[in-house]
Amino acid sequence: MAARERVAAALSAAVGPDGAVRRPCASRTLESALLLVLLRERGTHPRQVRELGAYLDAGQAQATGFDTALTQSVLHGRRVDGDVVADELLAGFDHFSIARKRLLFDVHLAVAGAIPFDSSMLRPVRPGGVEGDNSVTWIEMIMLSVRILVADGLGRAKEITDLERERLLELLGSSRAPVWENYTAAHLLALLAVQRFAPAHRLVATGVEGVLACRNPDGGVPPMSNLDVFSTGPAGLALARAGAGRALLYRMCDYLIGQQMPDGGWAFGENMRHSDVDASSYAAACLxxxxxxxxxxxxxxxxxxxxxxxxxxxxxxxxxxxDPSEAGMTAGAVRALVWNGPRHGDLLDGAARWLLDAQHPDGTFERSWSLSEANTIWRVMWALHSMPQPTRTALKARIADASAASHRFLTRAQNEDGGWGYRPGDASDTASTCYSLLALAAMGRRPQEDTVVAAGLAHLVSRQGPDGAFTALPDQVAPRPLLFDAPVFTDIWVLLALTSSDSDEAR
Structure with a gap:
């Protein structure tokens, strides 16, 4: 198929000499607004201030009320009308972190001047884990930053202890990367907090330079300064399915092995301290x-x-x-372990049963790190249909029922143009169409026998531009539920989908 060959060539070209897929995330309003606030407070970098203002003034194709509130405040000093966090951003958001998300997004708006600080935002912070464990220290750093910013905004800075300030400086200074853990928003919040009590500290100046160095040509700031490890895993998987040369694939795998963390997992970017199941799943599945x-x-x-x-x-x-288990992570872990099913039979059997219990009556699962219902459906179907024989036999009836429910959902959710949107009734988008096709392929559905698959493939191919490129709406979310756009993902998901209908690996 010509479309497949062209996207495979484009993805191969994204692989660097060291085997990494190095493509930046697109700029985002949140991080750009926070950097603009910080530079104004410091009275430095006037050219970059103008460029950030121009980026924000140009608007976003996927602008939300939250984006608009940030932009209107930092550019024009306007306060927001209504509660854009509860009424829009977190509407329908069902996750154990919702209270922390509510606080965090409110503080973002308050820092930008869109809403006033409120005493309910000032909360104690539980110290993080000991050095060397896998506790997520970015949560502690964010919450310390929030506490300092809120106290300052309320005129209650004396309530912050020296130990809290010292701990924030310790966390900020622990980064191996120019941007702390490659997480730009957390880095900027910490810089804004330190600016309140130690504006001349070297960590503020070097931290600002780190963020400025990762800006995009459009003047804006990306949400992640480095996503290369995460991108390389699924890219290698897609290229392997497409029959790419062994030298290229081995180069990518050698890069991934070089990025493996001491605990055996992988982080989403380079020079990080914390592994995560998502990045680890794709990296291991690629290997x-x-x-x-x-x-x-x-x-x-x-x-x-x-x-x-x-x-x-x-x-x-x-x-x-x-932390609570998640469907997408559990399914990804399965795909990372099935290469050696007999050794991990207990884990795979337990994960399969958890996934089956996690399915909703309509055939969907929690959406987790994607806005698309089809993303987790694909990952779960891929996992269930790749179980080793003992588990597949023992759970045969339940897996068949789960597959039938997801197939019914995807059939009903398919639009008249053959594609799928984030959710039923949404306009078709490239990523959701890819995930849906991957889910159907995992169930063994092929275009020669299933008109739903045939129509979906035809729609996907129709979205290829004259230059051979595919474009997609942003789909991934971080911090949940804020969208971020990593354009290279489009080629990855498209190539996986176009190779799925004739690949045994899809099942």
């Missing part, structure tokens, strides 16, 4: 798809990571053992 024997040592270390983070319910969280 197994390319050559499991060549990569056995790294894969066995990854198996240790997954065994160490699995929850007592059989599911897997995103970051920290003990």
């Amino acid at each position: 197994a798809a390319v050559d499991p024997e060549r990569h056995r040592e790294a894969l066995e270390r990854a198996g240790g990571y997954f065994r160490g983070i699995v929850g007592p319910d059989g599911g897997f969280p995103t970051y920290v053992k003990g």
